[in-house]
Amino acid sequence: MTPSSLNQLIEALRVLPGVGPKSATRMAYHLLQRDQGGAVNLAHALEYAIATLRHCKHCNTFTEAEVCDICADAQRDHSKLCVVEMPTDLMMVEQTLAFHGLYFVLMGRLSPLDGIGPKDIALERLLQRASDGEVEEVVLATNFTVEGEATAHYLSEMLRARGLSVSRIARGLPVGGELEHVDPSTLAQAMVERRSL
């Protein structure tokens, strides 16, 4: 009884994280009834983002160019590499002004329960990147969640096996805390107090 194009839209909305059948239905009706302009705009933004965004070939963050602005900045300290889970985390660290090196964005974390293993995050590329001869210290700034800690532990083993000096931002963050939700001064403190692993 529901028109197929409406059913298709409801199904398609379910690719969004946290959106089940009821909220997908509510979203579809809202867009069709109250914001068709917003819906068309969303369709274009999706297609444009998919078409233009790629991963920075150095740090793996999203960028429209081959190399992102930070990696292209010759003023940065090329001997330090800060590893974060997501681009949002990179921006949080940048805001602290406590780190002047370069970044590597994993685009995820190890999470065996969700089926996310070493092959699903950019681990191989990180190991290559860290072994370029210029990087002297890798600062692990993954979240202090169970998955983030496990990821840091795993990375630390792999990086030290390659003779790299590895540090972890200080446990100044609350247990279970995520970088995205912490105030910049606490994060700055954690950066300054990073400990060698």
Next chain:
Amino acid sequence: MTPSSLNQLIEALRVLPGVGPKSATRMAYHLLQRDQGGAVNLAHALEYAIATLRHCKHCNTFTEAEVCDICADAQRDHSKLCVVEMPTDLMMVEQTLAFHGLYFVLMGRLSPLDGIGPKDIALERLLQRASDGEVEEVVLATNFTVEGEATAHYLSEMLRARGLSVSRIARGLPVGGELEHVDPSTLAQAMVERRSL
């Protein structure tokens, strides 16, 4: 620092009801990183739905044809018109098998606090539809929420002023209840016990 196409996507996702800046960001990363196929599919589904769906010229529900399947069905009782808020509610009433008339879908409810007045729901079209000479009884099946009750009260005044017989599905639903969340047998009972207004 965030690429503009990524920012545009995050902004565009915020047209979805209940989606703030944080969850829009999470959705954008999820789509770009883990489900580009789903994102492209969503874009196409949005464009296809906007292009193909329109309102049934009789009952105002979403349809791909000029007239929806129910309105086109000559077997239905044309003397009874059941008014619901949303297409989901229409489907809930259909499932009860307790109503064999036709429908009118308001696509909303009166909600002064949200700025939704008589002009924002399909009130004029309902009045025209109910005054076609064939309709003898209008069954109001809006939700038993504050807005749904106010809408039923308002519609009842307007319809009775036009000499139409108006009924309300029985208050068998719990106070504050919504049709979408009730079991079919309770809703069937409420339909059978509708009272004249």
